[in-house]
Amino acid sequence: MVTSRTHGGDPHAEYHHGNLRTALLNAVEQQLPEKGPEGVSLRAAAKAVGVSSAAAFRHFRDKRAVMSAIAARAHNGMADRMEAASDEARKNNTSQFVAIGHAYLDFALSEPMRFQTMFRTKLLDTADEDLIKAEERLTSILLTHGGDVDPSRSYSTTDRENANQNGPFPSFALLAWGAVHGLANLAIEDAIPGTPTEDRKAVIHSALALIGRNV
Amino acid sequence: MVTSRTHGGDPHAEYHHGNLRTALLNAVEQQLPEKGPEGVSLRAAAKAVGVSSAAAFRHFRDKRAVMSAIAARAHNGMADRMEAASDEARKNNTSQFVAIGHAYLDFALSEPMRFQTMFRTKLLDTADEDLIKAEERLTSILLTHGGDVDPSRSYSTTDRENANQNGPFPSFALLAWGAVHGLANLAIEDAIPGTPTEDRKAVIHSALALIGRNV
DNA sequence: CTTGCATGTTATCATTGATAACATCATTTT
């Protein structure tokens, strides 16, 4: 439990915590599932770590800085899972597009509050460099493998011509992103009527299956 | 500004407000755009209406009751717009499916914080009857006109067979809902990279166009 | 050794949701 310190067991042995920053982040992540992005308390986190409430502000400018770090972690966590899933799919010669879609949903449904934190702009510092990097990493994955389903299978030629003309996101990739993102959010917020929690995934997968060949 | 009262201009003329409940709701809705669903303050609303902070709790059990009323209003507001758009489309002999999709998006993008409040389950009382009714009204519209695009145009037979087998929402309607909902949320949270605010709608429409014939 | 910086601590604030005890007016009951 004791972090790396130089000297021994005097009463002030824990004066300098050693790794308070990440300890606080961990404490915040621990209350996240129950309290939600807006409900987490820095003071509670500080108390949990065994430190005064003001100590947090030596490591974070304000609460937004904390939440930005949490969001960056979440972005990277999801990106990791998506890359792993994509690699696996490549090996198995199955659709990487489907794989990252599933990974997106899995992450969102298994860690709903971390997922929501990623998109709670009001809580985040849009200038936080780590967060920006993490966001770019994620959207880059979405972009890279989000277009490798051939829309010509199911969509008209004029639609296919549209498929790449908007911003950094080809329309089809954006549609797919929007669909998983929206369905994940609806599921998390319990907005899909008549669907018990266990059936969620199946119902959503069945809906997503309509998008490409079978997402 | 003076509400309906019985007697004249004595110092206590405004002792009973007359319509404090809706006045408070209006005041809350006014701070909603800037403060967001979690940021609104009952005390501030009470002060704005010119009443003590405790007065609010004579009309609302707690903050969740207030937010539930706001959410119910928003649900009904969106339902109104969707019905109007749907009727218009019926007259013009254009797709009602497309019309309600556009209405959903328009509402979400023009009143983002009211829209978000509708789905902030943490802030809402899931047992609030008015809210439940409003939710049912909205999902009923989504259900009624959400399926009137024939998936057989673009999707495989096996997919079409799946189209109605899940809960109250046929898969296709759920997919469409998820797509508009997700794209709206991504836009509101500024998560779509490289897309200035003015281009949002166009980009999203272009993506949604891939879903049916042209949503 | 001593000076300086990083890191924590102890007050202290303003804001907020919430509750209790009390006041006031309108309406109904006698």
Added chain:
DNA sequence: AAAATGATGTTATCAATGATAACATGCAAG
């Protein structure tokens, strides 16, 4: 008409939270 009753507001008062200022402590560099 007088009095009881209930709805509606008011004035304290609480605990929790984010945030800041003033102070303390210990390590590390000169």
